Each structure stands twice: as C-alpha cells, then as structure tokens.
Amino acid sequence: MTGGKGKRHEKRFHGQAESLRSPARVALLEVAAVVNLSLENASIRSVLDVGTGTGIFAEAFAAQGLRVTGIDANGELLKAARAAVPGVEFRQAVLEELPFGERVFDLVFLGHVLHETDDPLQALREARRVARKRVAILEWPYRREQQGPPLHHRLSPRKIEGWAQTAGYSSIEILKMKHMDLYRLVP
Secondary structure (H helix, E strand, O other), rough: OEEEEOEEEEOOOOOOOHOOOOOHHHHOOOHHHHHHHHHHOOOOOEEEOOOOOOOOHHHHOOOOOEEEEEEOOHHHHHHHHHHHOOOEEEEEEEEOOOOOOOEEEEEEEEEOOHOOOOOHHHHHHHHHHHEEEEEEEEOOOOOOOOOOOHHHOOOOOHHHHHHHHHHOOOOOEEEEOOEEEEOOOOO
C-alpha cells in the first residue's frame, strides 16, 4: 500500500478484513465505552474516523446520529467498510496527509492507527489541524499481550504525551480501560 508521495507504508495493516470484525476482537475494542468516552463532555456533531478499517467505529459513531467520515490507507478495507456501513463517507487517505481543511471535524478519532503511522508527530499535527474540539486516540496498552501487535509496535503513554505536547495540544488525558488505552486531546 502506498500513501502520500508514492512511498510504501510498511507498518500499515495488511491482514484480512474479516479478522477486524471478528467477535473476539470487537469485544476487546470496547466499542460502546470508547464511543461514549470519546464524546463525553463535548458537543460533537461530526467525526473523522482515521484508520477506519472495516468501519466498526464509524458505524458506532453514526449510530449516535453523528456525521461521520472514515479514512484508511487500505482500499480493500474501505470496500468492506462501505459494504458494512451505508450512509458514511469513506475515503482513501493517510493520517500524515489529511485531505481536509482546518477545523472541519468536531472529533478526530484515531482507532489503533497511531502506532501504524510512519511519522506519529506529523500524524498528531494533522489530526490537530482538522479537529475543532477533540482528538481521541485508541491504542493497545503498552504491555506484552497475546492479542494485538507485538510490544515493539505499541506506543508508550510517555511517547504519545510527548508527541502531543510537541504538536501543540492544550490538554492530554489518558483513560485506562479494561483492554485499551484511550487518550483525549484538546487541540
């Protein structure tokens, strides 16, 4: 898969779409809790779901009556998302080069995508640029586990906080969930 500037993104997900919607994986994602926490205490009407994959979170945000746009670098996953979630706009793009103007979305949601970017700092700068109210980042906890990516692909909270500070976020909050870590950032 190539992204912007014709370069191959080595860390992008290259697995099968079906594995992303497996019941076991969906249960680990804590979708309802993640959506509720991402929206909590913020007036959100529009969401950019970055790294949408097969549209699991796009579907959950849309079910809340929100205007949702999903992007992913993987065209095959976007086909699966379009089939699974009608009524949501899906586009092929990479996080480091978002094809949107400034402050277009109330919420920019990064679901298991920051650890796959080639330039996490640039990714967070882009997310901040297009977000009006909040950026929410869902990542695997920084520990060895059987599910999810290996430890060397995971991001420590310290790294994420450092990049977020450098990218200019005014507030960084870390919420530890049962299986996931959710970061809420204010642009």
